[in-house]
Amino acid sequence: MPPEQEQKCDSFRPCSLCARANVDCEQALSEDTPTSRAKSNNQRRRGKLRQRVQSRSSSDVASASAQSDQQPSLPPERISPSFGENERATEPRDQPSAWAPLDFGESESAMGFARKIYRLGSQTIDEQQTSAIPDGGCGTRTPITRTSGQRLPISTILGGRFPEQNEIDSLLEDYFESVHWFSLVIYEPTFRKRLNSVKDGFALPAEAPFLTLLSVVLCMAAWYRSKKPTQEGHEAWQLCSDELLRIVESRLIHIMDQHSVAAVQTLLLLGSHHVYHGRPNLSFALLGATIKISHAMGLHRKLAHGSFDDVEERKRVWWTLYTWDRFASISYGRPLSINDEDCNVGMPAEFTESPLFRPESAPESLGVRYSPYQTQLTQLYLLASPALKTIFGSLSAQSGNQHFESEYSLQVNDVTQKLLAWRRDLPSFLSLDLDTDYHPSATHLGIRAHSLQSLSLQLTFDNVMIVLHRPSLARQIKNLSAQTPIATGSVTDMDSPLAQGGTQGASQSDQVPRFEANSSSEYWWRAAVRTARITELPHLTQIATDSHLVAFMAMNLFHAAIVLTLVALSDPLSDPAQAVKRTITRVFRLEELLGQRDPASE
Template identity: 25%
Template sequence: MQACDRCYRRKSKCDKAIPTCGQCQKARTLCDYIDRSREPAVRREAVDRLERRLRQAEAKNRALTSQLATYQASRSSSIGKESREAPQPPVLSPNFPFDRNEVADEVSFLSLQAGGERNYPGVASGVVFSHLVQGVASLDSSSPHGQAPNRTSTRPVDQTTSSLSIPREALPPEIVARRLHQAYFKHDYLCYPFLNRHSALANLDRIYADVSVLEADATVAFPFYMVLAIAMASAHKCDWQSLPESENFQARAMMRVGEVLQRSDIHALQAVLLLCQYRMTSPIQEKSTSLWHMVGFAARMCFEQGLHRNETYYDPSSHSGNEDLLALSETRRRCFWCVVDMDRIVSITLGRPLAIHLEDVDTVLPEPHVLESSDSTPGNTEEQPSPTAIFNHITQYRILSGKVMISLHSNRATARDEDSAAVARITLTEELEQWRNESQNLHLQPESHAQTRRSSFLSPEWYELLYYNTLLMIYRPSPTLSTISARSPAVLQATFDASREAISRYALLHTSQRINYTWITLHAVFMAGLSYIYAVGRHYRTRKANTSANAVGSTLSTDPTIIEVVNTCRSCSIVLVAVSERWATPRHCHQVFDRLSDAVLADVIAFFTQSTSTPAASMNQANASRNIITASQADLNTPLSPDDSVVIPPISAATCFPLGVDTALRDCFEDLQHFHDAYGGDGPIRQLSQDWLHEIGGMALHAVQLWGE
């Protein structure tokens, strides 16, 4: 008889008892015996993924059959007669023009071939670059505007202006298109204003005045359909299972992507940014590695076009005032800073090096007064902050978060000594506080129930969330500050407070339906929850050690109560479930979090139960711990040094008394590594779980790295 599944995974000795072995009974976990002699065990997530792909393949077959029939009918009609007589458009159903049972382009995953080519194609390789992006996007090959995207073909796409005209019924009703454009510019555009709003709305008027514009100009057709796709995905964030329209709009846009990318100008850069933005928005797109590649392409396109140099922009003071040139120049500037923002978001989430370093950049942030009139929403009586001011403030935050990553969580940071790293931490904290204070200049109003629901980018809670996320990034365990983090109660307190407040803000945004259901949000929520459990577990591990052996370690200022831990963990779990169910790859992360939160809650209950049974000893120990904290708690603005009068030994396997949450961490450790296996890179979730395991003496780090490979 073979060992049970848990002992087999942990490579521990199993007594093979039935129904529960000794190891599982001791850990109070489920004991399963799997017959490995016949076939290997398959993870449930892999089965779900295969079933999903099967459904997608069936949907694609139905869609291709329908598209082929439509194409053949249109072609025979155009050959038989050239008259412009056309039947009246039929009455469109609310689900126009796609059947919800034919989620035709759901298989248009930008993630199916996420690895793709890893080399930048060069300056003049417009066609190669087009095929490269198409390979990353895994396009639907049935395109009336060109041949199927063959990876080995170098045939240019400029011959593909089609003989198949776009039927009027292929467009959404004009009122629907206008509402989707309005929704896009009220939400998604605030964070990434790389399109010219005035030009986009003017093109919308041209399209519905003459539908042939879509066929004649790919630089009009591609942004038109992508804006519809992004806005539809955002509009359906609460009804996330009803996204065929969004996928079909994106598929229609991809029919023209080759023609746009071949230009290698600002239109090509905007096309890549639209793909990245859709990648972040649509829950159908599961993987982030291809997004990381596309952001890298966009960064190199910026360098190619000189957008990182201020001298390449139009200077109205040295030329006669040309409004068109000024508008184009500011659009190019916004494109560059949008790429910087995306680069920071994706690289920090994946734990990968930045593509754009500010040492190479001398261009300034967008001018608030340029394009401001076209950015404002007509007829809006509410006093809202300037869209450009919002974008600049968000960009300043992204720049600051990039500095945190470089200073504390990169290979460059590991070469620092602890004193200089501690000084960098203090400086970054001060800059973050200054950014938080400057948020008041936006004059954001809290949303009331009487108001229409607004974008999260107009919510002060969202900016508070950014503040606590970065504070957590500053004070979580870092390779350069591992000793300080292990012995400083103030650092543990900052980690605890930041994670708790971040979870609270996420729960508030989720309750008000203003949260952005993206894989980046999923990662941030999980990171906040994991940090909270880490801080609570470390506190009670030290408290237990103090009670048992008078050991000293870092603790929180007060003991988190049972109800506090329950409420915080429950709030985090609710948000994780809501976000993760939209993303198939890491959707089991809420199950991992629930196992950890249940374990730490059991430890908290056990601690208070034991304290109640021995009140006198508990009171004496609590007073002793409080005195230790008072004597040893260093101010966050004062780095610790070896000469400090109070020496706090680092927590180790010898002085640490394991808790149930430590056992749960060992059981969930492989899942925590798999969370980042799906994304690639050495991300913060992997780093924190490895540091935690190292603290409790669970395993050598070289073995941890093998699991991640």
């Protein structure tokens, strides 16, 4: 074959050489086309391929160097590609690439093997051509193209009215005060950097994932602002929240088609918003989709390469998703969706974050340490997971089996002791003191956040304790249903806390008892009493009603009220039962107050 024919494109399109060079095939050359022109085109394609490979290699070296230095935060110029600012924004940092596929040493898909075969020849698979195959292209089927870098108004990109910058800054401070301390979905350092890039109200179309995340953040902040009794313009902020929610939901399918951290963050916040605002079924469906997207991205696996901020953001998002999965299993009574054995992600680093965004906000000498709360909450659920898996998993169908009950009893005993040790070892600023209420005069944002976080951890701990000992609670209900109206002497047979003297003063009820094999009821009983005692903390519960904790608190109070009601019904005419009924009355009054602030609390 003559040399000039070897340098033409193959007869089938796209030819292998052009595919590797990521360029369009040239039109067939006529016979009178000079040979030098064919050689020039071929050399240009090969040159582009070499440049692309060299650029990728340089990027990998820089990434590995940054990882070895263990720097907490690198300047943008050190971690960004060396092209223009507008072009850099067209490729989000969390956009996956076929040149650096995730490899965790686990079973792979067919596409995973195909990628490895291609890499044997220093080739790559075009993601555009494989996006319709499972585990193919990691982006959408309409890939982002590098344009001239034209920036558009944010409202044009999202297709709806977007708040002004001063409103955005103000709402973000409300978000950190109402939501962020409770659900650490966003990673503040990275979030702030991306926010600064769109402060002028313009953005690149490729920044739509972050803009959607920003929309759901502002939606939640506007909703809580509209519920504040001292806030003017309640209806305007409610309309603002509704409009932002419409924008996010209109982009829902597009969000779910993305493999990006921003997409996972958006779905997490959207799901938590719905579970606490009257649409729990939609929230449960969104949680399942979010878990699958996270698995596809490998968030459940340790990231071998990447900047400090990228690694920490992935950790934070994954463990937030993990705790939501455990909470959902308890709330819905359904199996766990995340298997502990599949995860090898470390705990997030603890650092301070700034909740202030307005220029006029007085800067505090120190930021707020929100992250220890996430670490403690995650550890609580990790300790409880083996028992939760048994309770809500397929083995629960064997609950009538005597051998199963014996095995489960041993498991619960072990988990209970670990949870009690976890509670004893809590940092003082995250340990709730039921005898000391929150002081409204406290102005430091950290004190307020830690007070609410301590309440959240206590509610979670007590709720888990009740759930772990549900078999004992179920036996109480079974015995109560079999009891005749005049047979009031069966309380002792039911192992009721009333019969055991478990109705001591409230100040004594929250003391952790010494564990005994036949006193399982003591655990769910005292957990319910501790939960009910938050009615004695009016200032703390008041600030909780202005935050994302309001519905969570209402759900846990409802759970505790069921336990208290069961105990009161076991011996309704006794003096201890009367005391329990008065406690239930206080719980219902608080529930009524919470119901005025949140649909899930009604």
